[in-house]
Amino acid sequence: xxxxxxxxxxxxxxxxxxxxxxxxxxxxxxxxxxxxxxxxxxxxxxxxxxxxxxxxxxxxxxxxxxxxxxxxxxxxxxxxxxxxxxxxxxxxxxxxxxxxxxxxxxxxxxxxxxxxxxxxxxxxxxxxxxxxxxxxxxxxxxxxxxxxxxxxxxxxxxxxxxxxxxxxxxxxxxxxxxxxxxxxxxxxxxxxxxxxxxxxxxxxxxxxxxxxxxxxxxxxxxxxxxxxxxxxxxxxxxxxxxxxxxxxxxxxxxxxxxxxxxxxxxxxxxxxxxxxx
Numbered sequence: 342x343x344x345x346x347x348x349x350x351x352x353x354x355x356x357x358x359x360x361x362x363x364x365x366x367x368x369x370x371x372x373x374x375x376x377x378x379x380x381x382x383x384x385x386x387x388x389x390x391x392x393x394x395x396x397x398x399x400x401x402x403x404x405x406x407x408x409x410x411x412x413x414x415x416x417x418x419x420x421x422x423x424x425x426x427x428x429x430x431x432x433x434x435x436x437x438x439x440x441x442x443x444x445x446x447x448x449x450x451x452x453x454x455x456x457x458x459x460x461x462x463x464x465x466x467x468x469x470x471x472x473x474x475x476x477x478x479x480x481x482x483x484x485x486x487x488x489x490x491x492x493x494x495x496x497x498x499x500x501x502x503x504x505x506x507x508x509x510x511x512x513x514x515x516x517x518x519x520x521x522x523x524x525x526x527x528x529x530x531x532x533x534x535x536x537x538x539x540x541x542x543x544x545x546x547x548x549x550x551x552x553x554x555x556x557x558x559x560x561x562x563x564x565x566x567x568x569x570x571x572x573x574x575x576x577x578x579x580x581x582x583x584x585x586x587x588x589x590x591x592x593x594x595x596x597x598x599x600x601x602x603x604x605x606x607x608x609x610x611x612x613x614x615x616x617x618x
Contacts, residue, residue, distance in 0.1 A: 352542070353394030354378045355387075357424065358416070362497055363436065363488075363533060364399040370534035383420065393430040395541045401436065404499030406465045417468040418475065425479045432482045434541045437469045439489045439526065439552055439587050448588045450487070450548040473548070484544050486537065489552035489587055492603060493530030494613050502527070502610075505562070510614040514572040520581040521560040526552045529601025536596045544595055553599050554589035565607045 354371050358364050359380030371378035381388055398421060406413040421435065442448045443466065444455050456463045456470065476483040496503040509515045517523075533551060540549050563573035589599075 351375060351377050352538075353392075354538075355393035355396050355430070356380045357396065357398045357420070358400030359397075361399055361401075362493075362495055363491060363530065364397075365495065366493065366530045367397060367399065367534045367537060370531075371538065374538075376538070388424065389427050391429075393428055395538070396424065396428070396430045396433040397537060397541070398424070398433060398435045401469075403465075403497065406468075407461055410464055413464060414468050414471075417472045421472050422475055425475060425481060425483075430482075432484065432541045433476065434484045434486055434537060435472055435476045437473050437485050437487045437548075438465075439487045439550060439584070441466045441470055441473075441487065442585055442587070445585065448550065448585050450550060450588070450591060477547070483546060484540050485548040486540060486551050487548060488533065489526040489528050489550075491530050491533055492527050492606075492610065494610070501525075503614075505566075506610055506614045507617070509566050509569075509571040509573075510611060510617070513570060515563075515566060515574070517559050517563065517573065517575045518579055519559060519576075520579045521563065521575050522558060523580075523582040524556040524558040525582075525584050526554070526556050526587045527603040528553045528599060529603070529606065532599040532601045535600075536592065539596050549592055549595070550587050550589055551592060552587035552589055553601070553603075554587060554593075556584065556586055557603050561604065562607070565604065566611070569608060569611050 354376050356364050356368055356378065359368050364380065368378050368380055379387070400416045400420060402409060402413045402416055425433070439448070441454055445452055454470065456467050458467065473485045476485055490502065492502050505515055505517070528551065536551055567573050
């Protein structure tokens with residue numbers, strides 16, 4: 342519930358894809374802060390029969406998009422197009438990905454991006470960018486949020502950080518199949534669910550990067566895991582996978598600096614996976 346001296350009201354949220362990792366965390370966070378949060382099914386009659394309030398579009402595929410290209414386009418584009426055309430809402434926040442910056446020289450939200458339809462791996466980026474373009478050209482009250490690599494309890498199984506932590510906790514040894522110099526931007530799910538409502542209600546129409554703004558290398562992850570008793574090694578001639586540092590100037594202007602830090606939270610995550618059956 343949100344209140345001031347003049348009035349009190351309960352904001353309403355409708356989550357599309359609310360049963361996934363981010364959707365579940367967002368749903369609980371919204372409820373905990375006084376929102377009326379509803380997780381909608383794909384064919385839910387409420388989508389077209391009611392005012393949806395603030396829509397958070399969390400639907401999408403990640404690791405299995407190569408095996409499920411049609412489902413990827415359906416989730417990232419077709420269902421979105423239907424909601425933009427047919428549904429009543431106050432705002433819609435579309436969750437995209439900082440993967441779209443792959444191969445780009447700039448990670449500013451206004452930067453021109455490059456994709457190649459000949460590459461199977463670019464299907465994900467192309468479909469996300471199509472979803473972004475639909476939102477931004479819909480003439481509706483929308484925001485696009487490009488998420489970096491989100492970490493926290495309950496991460497999907499087909500996720501790099503989830504996989505290495507499960508392996509490390511189970512076997513007490515780990516072989517990295519990408520070079521020690523590989524690096525990514527990681528952001529805590531707690532920061533994500535804190536920022537999304539602010540972007541929806543206070544942000545301007547347009548694109549926001551939602552990232553930590555700094556990269557963590559595989560070498561750093563290995564060093565921390567070794568301190569926890571895990572033997573780590575890197576595959577010989579493993580490829581280097583480096584993502585550009587994500588610009589967070591626009592995000593910090595609205596939400597301030599992020600609170601989470603993978604370097605300090607990794608032991609807690611490791612213990613979480615160590616307790617799993």
